[in-house]
Amino acid sequence: MNTKKAQRPLPQPTETTRPFWNAANEHKLMLQYDPDSRCYQFYPRMTSVKTGKRNLEWRQASGKGTVFSFTDTYVPVAGFEDIAPYALVMIDLDEGVRILANYKNYKSEHMKIGQRVRVTWEKVSDDITMFAFEPDV
Numbered sequence: 669m670n671t672k673k674a675q676r677p678l679p680q681p682t683e684t685t686r687p688f689w690n691a692a693n694e695h696k697l698m699l700q701y702d703p704d705s706r707c708y709q710f711y712p713r714m715t716s717v718k719t720g721k722r723n724l725e726w727r728q729a730s731g732k733g734t735v736f737s738f739t740d741t742y743v744p745v746a747g748f749e750d751i752a753p754y755a756l757v758m759i760d761l762d763e764g765v766r767i768l769a770n771y772k773n774y775k776s777e778h779m780k781i782g783q784r785v786r787v788t789w790e791k792v793s794d795d796i797t798m799f800a801f802e803p804d805v
Contacts, residue, residue, distance in 0.1 A: 676747030678796050685712045687726050692797045695789045697731045699763055700724040710765040731787035732804060733761040738771065738779050759785060759801055772802040 681689040691698040699708045703725060705718035715722050736758040744752040755771040757779075771779070772788050786804040791797045 674746035674749070676792060678793055679798075681795075684714050688712050689796065691726070691728070692789070692799055693795075695797070697729040697787050697799060698726045699729045699761075699765060701727045708761075708763040708765050710761075710767050729787075730762050733759040733767075733785055733801070735779070735781055735783040735785060736760045736766060737781065740776050740779075755779060757785070757801055770798070770800040772800045778803070 679685070679689060688698050699710055700712055700716075701708050701724065702716040702718050702721070703723060704721060705716065707718055708727070708729070709717050709724075713724075716724055738755050738757040740753060740755055741748075742753045744754070748754065751770075753774070753776070755774045755776070757769055757771045759767050759769060761767055771785075772790075784804040785801040788800050788802045789797050790800055
């Protein structure tokens, strides 16, 4: 029987995503902003999803939003066994983008659509700090 715990999968920053992950290591949630369309976008891309231009700027987000949807996870994927059960949440950030994340301080009976949340951080390796969300109380 294999009792070795699976390692948690970690993001592999690329040239396009490195500014996002560098900021996360400083507990800053950064989003790309298209000055022509005046819209934010997430996940990081090389070009604007609105205009196709490469004139994107990085701007710090408020880190606050609203729960759009969530799911309870009782059977964890490899590497997440130590936090099960946990919730995955779709958050509508105040900046107008939707983001998928883990939910901290999870209690199924307290989760609800429309709940206000804020970003929180978890250092998962020497190089990566992950974002998650928790109740904004």
